[in-house]
Amino acid sequence: MTDARVTGAARYAEDLEAEGMLHARIVRSPYPHARVVAVDASAVPDGCVVLLPDDVRDLRRYGIQIRDQSVLADRARHVGDPVAAVGAESPRGAEEAAASVFVDYEELPAVLDVLDAAKSDAPLVHDGHELASTGAAYFGLRPRQGTNVCHHFRIRDGNVESGFADADAVVDQTFTVAGAQHAPMEPHACLARWAEGRLEVLTGTQTPFNLREELAGIFALEPGQVRVVCRPMGGSFGAKTFLRTEAIAAAIARKAGRPVKLVLARDEEWVTLNRHPAVVRVKLGARTDGTLTAAEIECWADTGAYADSGPGVAQKMGFAAPGPYRIPNVAVDAYCVYTNLPPNGAFRGYGQMQSTWARERAVDLLAERLGIDPLELRLKNLLREGDRYCTGETMHDVHYAECLERAAAGIGWHEDRRGKGLSVILKGMQTPSRAAVAVEDGGDGTFVVRCATTEMGQGAIHAIALLAAELLGVEPERIRFPAPDTDAVPYDTRTTSSRSTYMMGRALEEAVRDLRATGGPRGYGEVFNAGGLDPETGGGIASTHWHQAATGAEVRVDEETGKLEVLRLHTAVYAGRVVNRPAAELQNEGSMIMGLGSALFEEVVYGDGQVVNPNLSDYAIPSPADLPAQLTHELLEADGAEIHGLGETALPPVPPAIGNAVAALGIELFDLPMTPERVSAAIDRRAEVRA
Amino acid sequence: MRLSFSVNGEGVETEGRADEMLRDVLNRLGLVSVRETCGIGVCGACTVLVDGETVSACLLLAPLAEGREITTVEGLGGDHPVQVAFAEAHAFQCGYCTPGMVLAVARLLEENPQPTEDDIRLGLAGNLCRCGSYVKIVEAVQLAAGRKEGAWTS
Numbered sequence: 120m121t122d123a124r125v126t127g128a129a130r131y132a133e134d135l136e137a138e139g140m141l142h143a144r145i146v147r148s149p150y151p152h153a154r155v156v157a158v159d160a161s162a163v164p165d166g167c168v169v170l171l172p173d174d175v176r177d178l179r180r181y182g183i184q185i186r187d188q189s190v191l192a193d194r195a196r197h198v199g200d201p202v203a204a205v206g207a208e209s210p211r212g213a214e215e216a217a218a219s220v221f222v223d224y225e226e227l228p229a230v231l232d233v234l235d236a237a238k239s240d241a242p243l244v245h246d247g248h249e250l251a252s253t254g255a256a257y258f259g260l261r262p263r264q265g266t267n268v269c270h271h272f273r274i275r276d277g278n279v280e281s282g283f284a285d286a287d288a289v290v291d292q293t294f295t296v297a298g299a300q301h302a303p304m305e306p307h308a309c310l311a312r313w314a315e316g317r318l319e320v321l322t323g324t325q326t327p328f329n330l331r332e333e334l335a336g337i338f339a340l341e342p343g344q345v346r347v348v349c350r351p352m353g354g355s356f357g358a359k360t361f362l363r364t365e366a367i368a369a370a371i372a373r374k375a376g377r378p379v380k381l382v383l384a385r386d387e388e389w390v391t392l393n394r395h396p397a398v399v400r401v402k403l404g405a406r407t408d409g410t411l412t413a414a415e416i417e418c419w420a421d422t423g424a425y426a427d428s429g430p431g432v433a434q435k436m437g438f439a440a441p442g443p444y445r446i447p448n449v450a451v452d453a454y455c456v457y458t459n460l461p462p463n464g465a466f467r468g469y470g471q472m473q474s475t476w477a478r479e480r481a482v483d484l485l486a487e488r489l490g491i492d493p494l495e496l497r498l499k500n501l502l503r504e505g506d507r508y509c510t511g512e513t514m515h516d517v518h519y520a521e522c523l524e525r526a527a528a529g530i531g532w533h534e535d536r537r538g539k540g541l542s543v544i545l546k547g548m549q550t551p552s553r554a555a556v557a558v559e560d561g562g563d564g565t566f567v568v569r570c571a572t573t574e575m576g577q578g579a580i581h582a583i584a585l586l587a588a589e590l591l592g593v594e595p596e597r598i599r600f601p602a603p604d605t606d607a608v609p610y611d612t613r614t615t616s617s618r619s620t621y622m623m624g625r626a627l628e629e630a631v632r633d634l635r636a637t638g639g640p641r642g643y644g645e646v647f648n649a650g651g652l653d654p655e656t657g658g659g660i661a662s663t664h665w666h667q668a669a670t671g672a673e674v675r676v677d678e679e680t681g682k683l684e685v686l687r688l689h690t691a692v693y694a695g696r697v698v699n700r701p702a703a704e705l706q707n708e709g710s711m712i713m714g715l716g717s718a719l720f721e722e723v724v725y726g727d728g729q730v731v732n733p734n735l736s737d738y739a740i741p742s743p744a745d746l747p748a749q750l751t752h753e754l755l756e757a758d759g760a761e762i763h764g765l766g767e768t769a770l771p772p773v774p775p776a777i778g779n780a781v782a783a784l785g786i787e788l789f790d791l792p793m794t795p796e797r798v799s800a801a802i803d804r805r806a807e808v809r810a
Numbered sequence: 811m812r813l814s815f816s817v818n819g820e821g822v823e824t825e826g827r828a829d830e831m832l833r834d835v836l837n838r839l840g841l842v843s844v845r846e847t848c849g850i851g852v853c854g855a856c857t858v859l860v861d862g863e864t865v866s867a868c869l870l871l872a873p874l875a876e877g878r879e880i881t882t883v884e885g886l887g888g889d890h891p892v893q894v895a896f897a898e899a900h901a902f903q904c905g906y907c908t909p910g911m912v913l914a915v916a917r918l919l920e921e922n923p924q925p926t927e928d929d930i931r932l933g934l935a936g937n938l939c940r941c942g943s944y945v946k947i948v949e950a951v952q953l954a955a956g957r958k959e960g961a962w963t964s
Contacts, residue, residue, distance in 0.1 A: 121889065121893060124908045125883070125896045125909075126893065127842075127843025127884045129843075129905045303940055305906050351904070353905070353906030385849055577903065578903070702900070708943070708944070708945045709903060709941045734850060736852050742936070743930070743935055743937070744935035
């Protein structure tokens with residue numbers, strides 16, 4: 120049978136329908152910070168249901184790490200914050216009804232810049248920080264009460280003062296990374312309905328159990344009174360994590376007594392979730408021979424009006440910032456900061472792209488200062504098997520040097536260095552982390568695998584089916600894989616951070632062992648990876664194993680126009696063991712192409728708190744015509760190695776490899792994306808320096 | 811108003827509004843593979859063939875399709891060489907953009923039966939895949955090329 124994706128038979132959350140359902144539309148704040156004075160729904164046509172502030176008074180606040188969000192805001196904290204909602208018989212009816220709701224606002228002072236917001240006298244986006252009991256429990260959130268800093272993560276290892284005193288050369292540079300939009304082809308979509316006191320939500324989500332927990336909290340239900348059923352997603356990249364549209368749909372459904380479907384319009388995606396814009400300062404010191412002596416790094420992650428997973432993003436931005444190098448003295452401060460911009464959250468790479476951009480550019484600045492080849496400088500300092508990272512953990516299964524050498528070879532580094540650049544990264548996997556799976560013997564040679572891993576195009580379900588088939592000794596066609604449904608599958612942390620194939624693969628081994636040991640018909644397997652970091656010192660286990668990759672880039676710059684053209688891009692990723700080769704290749708290629716977009720042109724542009732470019736014409740994503748002439752990659756394997764997730768690893772090394780390639784032409788860029796305007800400005804700066 | 815056109819080889823008569831886009835009418839007819847992502851004609855997810863030409867169905871007023879022949883991916887039958895090549899080359903991830911992509915490739919191959927890699931990249935520049943499956947999409951087009959005689963778009 121031909122794949123449903125090529126015949127038009129594939130169905131997504133957007134296609135959900137239920138008897139008697141209403142279509143919802145959200146009424147959103149036009150101001151970045153404003154108190155809602157009154158909502159007047161008198162002009163809404165008869166037959167529509169309007170969700171007003173009074174309808175949500177009994178609902179509790181939510182937030183996966185900090186409980187800072189309400190189903191409807193009585194104080195709008197960003198442009199696009201939901202203040203009311205409507206349900207109507209058709210999408211068009213809902214759009215018209217939403218436009219006829221009049222809201223009175225009292226504007227409040229807004230803070231729109233992350234560095235301004237971090238100052239002690241900045242207007243407060245939230246009056247206090249109430250930690251979430253569950254989602255945040257696994258890492259020590261450290262909000263600074265009375266400020267906009269909702270998490271401050273530190274690493275203190277060695278003594279950076281003496282490390283810099285030992286250095287012969289020091290570079291100190293500040294870098295920025297723009298916000299980006301996930302832009303999944305399918306927008307956020309869900310359907311909510313109530314039956315006999317139970318809430319059922321069908322949705323495209325990467326996090327069914329987190330969502331169930333959040334919904335239960337909001338509506339004061341037991342988790343078992345909420346059922347989340349996942350539909351395949353038309354892309355996500357982090358956008359469809361935690362709670363997005365589901366609570367509003369459920370609240371309208373509760374009022375209407377009817378099922379409610381909510382599909383976001385394209386422009387609403389830009390006020391729902393973006394990637395954290397960030398400012399990252401990197402100070403590196405080294406001896407004349409290139410030996411690194413110290414690194415001091417500060418990261419400011421702009422999480423927008425709601426924390427969402429921002430504290431976790433900032434922490435990963437921080438603990439991955441020193442990179443795969445032996446550095447005896449390290450100090451990292453990562454701040455997650457509220458502003459009155461739309462919320463930022465999980466995005467493929469989870470903060471690590473931002474700090475990687477800064478550090479890998481800084482390593483090249485240091486190489487230039489020292490007069491050492493950038494490849495040699497990196498190879499000299501790379502972490503090797505058994506080395507200690509600044510968190511105190513011992514690195515194992517280490518392949519950074521191999522990745523880097525392959526990346527260099529892939530762009531002909533040794534033949535000619537003009538317009539060529541390199542970068543190498545480490546990237547953490549969610550730790551601690553738990554996964555569970557059940558395997559049922561159908562008795563007729565077929566097996567059912569029940570787990571909460573969700574499908575967004577990454578091919579995890581097929582990979583898990585292949586692993587199950589191998590363990591059970593049957594053909595993959597004999598494995599059935601029902602849709603993730605919190606009523607029917609065991610608990611799983613979430614389908615994020617490139618963890619599913621690795622974690623589920625191991626849980627599956629347990630489940631098959633259990634099935635065999637008990638004689639069936641049901642086997643259960645669960646694995647738990649312990650770990651976590653002390654937020655004060657950064658000591659502990661950041662990641663039970665590390666994702667490793669390097670990229671080489673070759674570029675050409677038109678010095679008249681500032682146009683930057685990527686000619687070659689080659690990435691080597693350590694895979695450990697490849698389970699599903701075509702899907703693994705697609706993950707690498709897709710990550711590299713997304714990285715190319717972030718490197719060259721993707722940027723959420725804000726003006727007075729408004730998103731200026733909330734459409735796919737003004738916010739461009741890579742098209743086939745944007746590809747470099749050569750875009751290649753390798754999946755490195757090792758005998759007996761663990762599976763290493765691949766969902767994001769090839770993204771973070773791409774922008775700095777390109778930036779370093781541009782720097783090899785004497786054009787120094789510190790800000791992403793590297794637009795023609797920025798390239799032209801850097802060419803002008805170079806001319807001034809030479810003059 | 812009354813709308814009549816042919817969809818995937820069958821005559822269709824249906825009611826629609828004068829200001830309605832073709833995509834919405836096709837969706838109502840059950841052809842949900844015609845997806846809307848950008849709504850402004852830049853992403854290609856809603857690509858259909860109208861008298862053999864690629865058109866963004868999100869931008870074409872339904873009455874303008876009056877009397878014309880519309881093809882959606884459902885009309886290719888499932889064993890069309892482009893569909894087969896896409897499956898063979900694993901030229902998709904989430905699959906949301908694939909129906910429009912497949913139709914755009916059929917049109918491309920009709921115009922240029924032996925396209926170079928550059929021809930393919932430029933020819934598909936109006937079809938976006940956020941999963942970034944382009945490398946394998948180019949491979950799929952190269953696989954499909956030469957596998958069909960005559961018209962590709964039917």
